[in-house]
Amino acid sequence: MNSTSEVPQTQRGGRRGRLASVVRRSPWLRSTFVYAAALGPGLIAANAGNDAAGIATYASAGSEFTYQTLFFMVLVTIALVTVQTMAVRLGAYTGKGIGALIREQFSLRLTALAMLCLLTANTGLVVAEFAGIGAAFELVGISRFWVVPIAALAIWGMVLFGSYRYAERVFLVLSLGFFAYPIAVVLVKPDWGQVASSLLVPNFSASSGFLLLGVALIGTTVSPYMQFYAAAAVVDRGAGPGEYRAARFDAATGAIFACVIAACIIIATGATIGGSGPLESAAEAAQALRPVAGDGAQMLFAIGLLGASALAGAVVPLSSSYAISEAIGVERSVSRRFREAPLFLGIFTVQIAVGATIALTPVNLIGLLIGTQVVQGLITPIVLTFILALANKKELLGSAANGPVFRIFATLLVSGISLMSVLLLLNTVLGFFGVAW
Amino acid sequence: MASTTGGAASAGETPDVARVGRGPGRGRLTLRREVRAAIVSAAGLIGAPVVNQAGQRVGRVVDLVARLHSAERYPPITGMLVRIGLRVSFLDARSIAAIRHRRVMLRSARLDLRDFRRRAGEVILAKDVLDHQLIDTDGRQVLRAADLYLAPVGPVIRLVGVDVSLGTLLRRLGPRMLRARPTPDRVIDWDAVTPFSEDLTAGPSTVQLRDTDRALRRMRPGDLADLLEDLDRTERQSLLDRLDPETAADALEEMEPVELEALLREAQPERAARLVASMEPDEAVDALRDLPGIERDDLLELMPEDARSTLSRLLAYPEREAGGFMTTVLATGRVDETVGQVRETLRERGEQRGEIDAVVILDADDALVADLPLWELLAHSPDESIEALLGDAEHHLAPATVDVTATVDEVAQQLVRTRRPSVLVVDDDGSPIGRILADDVLDALLPDRGRRRFPRLLQ
Numbered sequence: 001m002n003s004t005s006e007v008p009q010t011q012r013g014g015r016r017g018r019l020a021s022v023v024r025r026s027p028w029l030r031s032t033f034v035y036a037a038a039l040g041p042g043l044i045a046a047n048a049g050n051d052a053a054g055i056a057t058y059a060s061a062g063s064e065f066t067y068q069t070l071f072f073m074v075l076v077t078i079a080l081v082t083v084q085t086m087a088v089r090l091g092a093y094t095g096k097g098i099g100a101l102i103r104e105q106f107s108l109r110l111t112a113l114a115m116l117c118l119l120t121a122n123t124g125l126v127v128a129e130f131a132g133i134g135a136a137f138e139l140v141g142i143s144r145f146w147v148v149p150i151a152a153l154a155i156w157g158m159v160l161f162g163s164y165r166y167a168e169r170v171f172l173v174l175s176l177g178f179f180a181y182p183i184a185v186v187l188v189k190p191d192w193g194q195v196a197s198s199l200l201v202p203n204f205s206a207s208s209g210f211l212l213l214g215v216a217l218i219g220t221t222v223s224p225y226m227q228f229y230a231a232a233a234v235v236d237r238g239a240g241p242g243e244y245r246a247a248r249f250d251a252a253t254g255a256i257f258a259c260v261i262a263a264c265i266i267i268a269t270g271a272t273i274g275g276s277g278p279l280e281s282a283a284e285a286a287q288a289l290r291p292v293a294g295d296g297a298q299m300l301f302a303i304g305l306l307g308a309s310a311l312a313g314a315v316v317p318l319s320s321s322y323a324i325s326e327a328i329g330v331e332r333s334v335s336r337r338f339r340e341a342p343l344f345l346g347i348f349t350v351q352i353a354v355g356a357t358i359a360l361t362p363v364n365l366i367g368l369l370i371g372t373q374v375v376q377g378l379i380t381p382i383v384l385t386f387i388l389a390l391a392n393k394k395e396l397l398g399s400a401a402n403g404p405v406f407r408i409f410a411t412l413l414v415s416g417i418s419l420m421s422v423l424l425l426l427n428t429v430l431g432f433f434g435v436a437w
Numbered sequence: 438m439a440s441t442t443g444g445a446a447s448a449g450e451t452p453d454v455a456r457v458g459r460g461p462g463r464g465r466l467t468l469r470r471e472v473r474a475a476i477v478s479a480a481g482l483i484g485a486p487v488v489n490q491a492g493q494r495v496g497r498v499v500d501l502v503a504r505l506h507s508a509e510r511y512p513p514i515t516g517m518l519v520r521i522g523l524r525v526s527f528l529d530a531r532s533i534a535a536i537r538h539r540r541v542m543l544r545s546a547r548l549d550l551r552d553f554r555r556r557a558g559e560v561i562l563a564k565d566v567l568d569h570q571l572i573d574t575d576g577r578q579v580l581r582a583a584d585l586y587l588a589p590v591g592p593v594i595r596l597v598g599v600d601v602s603l604g605t606l607l608r609r610l611g612p613r614m615l616r617a618r619p620t621p622d623r624v625i626d627w628d629a630v631t632p633f634s635e636d637l638t639a640g641p642s643t644v645q646l647r648d649t650d651r652a653l654r655r656m657r658p659g660d661l662a663d664l665l666e667d668l669d670r671t672e673r674q675s676l677l678d679r680l681d682p683e684t685a686a687d688a689l690e691e692m693e694p695v696e697l698e699a700l701l702r703e704a705q706p707e708r709a710a711r712l713v714a715s716m717e718p719d720e721a722v723d724a725l726r727d728l729p730g731i732e733r734d735d736l737l738e739l740m741p742e743d744a745r746s747t748l749s750r751l752l753a754y755p756e757r758e759a760g761g762f763m764t765t766v767l768a769t770g771r772v773d774e775t776v777g778q779v780r781e782t783l784r785e786r787g788e789q790r791g792e793i794d795a796v797v798i799l800d801a802d803d804a805l806v807a808d809l810p811l812w813e814l815l816a817h818s819p820d821e822s823i824e825a826l827l828g829d830a831e832h833h834l835a836p837a838t839v840d841v842t843a844t845v846d847e848v849a850q851q852l853v854r855t856r857r858p859s860v861l862v863v864d865d866d867g868s869p870i871g872r873i874l875a876d877d878v879l880d881a882l883l884p885d886r887g888r889r890r891f892p893r894l895l896q
Binding site for chain 2: 343
């Protein structure tokens, strides 16, 4: 539509600019300590990344490759910061969620593709959360065949009848158990020289195992739903262009914080059970917390896993319902009654049901957890491409659109992630025909 | 298959049909059988071939242009963007002979093409309206247009309705053949639609209002508040533009505090200040309390002097005490006035009718003597003096008062004890400074009735 004149939606600065400057005055304090004390959005964003699937994937990375994936995690951190920045910018400058932007800026078919990807990735994640709940209870000897259906019903009911907000705080406190990982890293006294060199020196292995785990690490860290959430949260606060810098700072520190915790999980696990092959059980993963909790390691791990899984178990399906309802343009609030928002709650219910059902199939839970993250990793590049294309649009963002340097950098990044997914797909397909990598 | 002709074929119809009917629902085009039969899907037309009289294909439809913002009930299609070869040009509606499902037929072999330049009120349909938010004023809901329906009305092709059904979205996802087929059973008549488009606010200010904008103003504040909450940022500000400050302020008072906070933060400071100043003082104070300190001070600075001083004074009271949630709107009368004079005072304050349920009566020394329910003013003759009126029944007209530091519970107790619809708030000297209505207490006592939006679940 080159023949039409566009009015870029950039606006004002004054009042917001001043607010942003106050927010920036003590940024570090605000983003780490204050947030941690107030259980604010930054902490939740960080914690939502470190859910059941995340823990399993990071622990598996430590167990199979010791510190070898650390450099890769540095790259993933850069990717996460870049993508979150774009998502937050879209929210701040347009005041719309990513679901709505995709519907308005791209064709309906592309919108359907994006939503299908998000739904698939998120349903995979819901499977992982219920698998996590199952694994947590199996650690203390309770069968998942009892626990998973009850947990599914409980989460579904709490969201529907409005008591989830209270339960959420309990889950959040439980999930703080995973903050034992940084302590474990200090106590376990890893070979710091080796950790440092793994962080700084590129170290890739051409094995299919490494490729698989790499895609899973991307999937679990740069989760598609987190980008949708980041934009929605900015819009919801009424944060405009003037507050973008503060919002970007929050998003970036939150992302780095999440990745530091992830690296701690890898290091702690690597130092205790590193080199023992792929992670096989939650009990094995719990060994990494032994330096902190001794014999209570299993219990601590179980509590953290339960909290993180239950927390994400409601948030993830809600985020897909929200994005899809927004794209379709129907009632998107979490209303009390089912008939007020049939589509919203229908999508929510189906995800919970599918997630719980798959988590009940008699497969290895850790394998299932990592498998869902591989699926996420395969879908991530598609969703990232949408976000990149939106953030590149001058007619949408005006002067806030990606500049040439940022555009090249982000394109390289998304291409790199896509390349890994394609390689993994090729590897898998070739594997079907008996061609070893 | 129905075809639509834009020319002389339908000469029997009044060209002015689009203006027939005044009230909502009357004269709606999509209720007419011949219009429904002639409906063409705009989504299906995008990418459709443009053929000349000889049936030769000369180009493809890129988009449709309609004069969306004018006094006309049903926007006329003023032209099309057509791709011919590599170039996209504007084709005036006058050269179009007819539109059919998936085909546009030209009137003559000669093409009058020029570059597109947006004229007043014009909007590009597929790009700016289709798939964007709009308001259904009948259903009082915010929707996204799944398809736009066109039909010939007299000599012009008009936008007659919008489809929002899920089935239509699925139809558009399907193969091209199916995509063009309209499904008018779920159509919302354009008469009940308030559209948005980016440049609406930038457009000429002389654009007249359609009936739907009047329908918006007739809506209950609570319904308008729901609409404001469901709209995206630009659309929301655009809706505020179309409401007069009083209507907008009434709607804002009904919004969820968090939604209102977001709205005020994203609005231009001047407009936010104007809106807050138009709100009832107690609601305005609540809204201001929710804002960060700097933004609050900025808004107060931009307000007219009287609003600023009232609100600043109210803000000084703690939120959970009577002073923090009272309204300062008080109608006062004096003992030496007549009933008729007091009635006259009330008549001048019609705007505040929601806040005034009784008249504060002061004596010559400005001391509080009574709180006179409006009923008393009706029941007594205009010539009677207030003094005489009070003499009859002073005991049950004694003012029900609470201290400025009273808690919600204490206010509620006082309401129950006195069985009044409101109580007066008095300062240390016993002079009245505000009023608390029973519904304000209800608001404070009832649990949060807000709708829970997903992003907020995590905060």
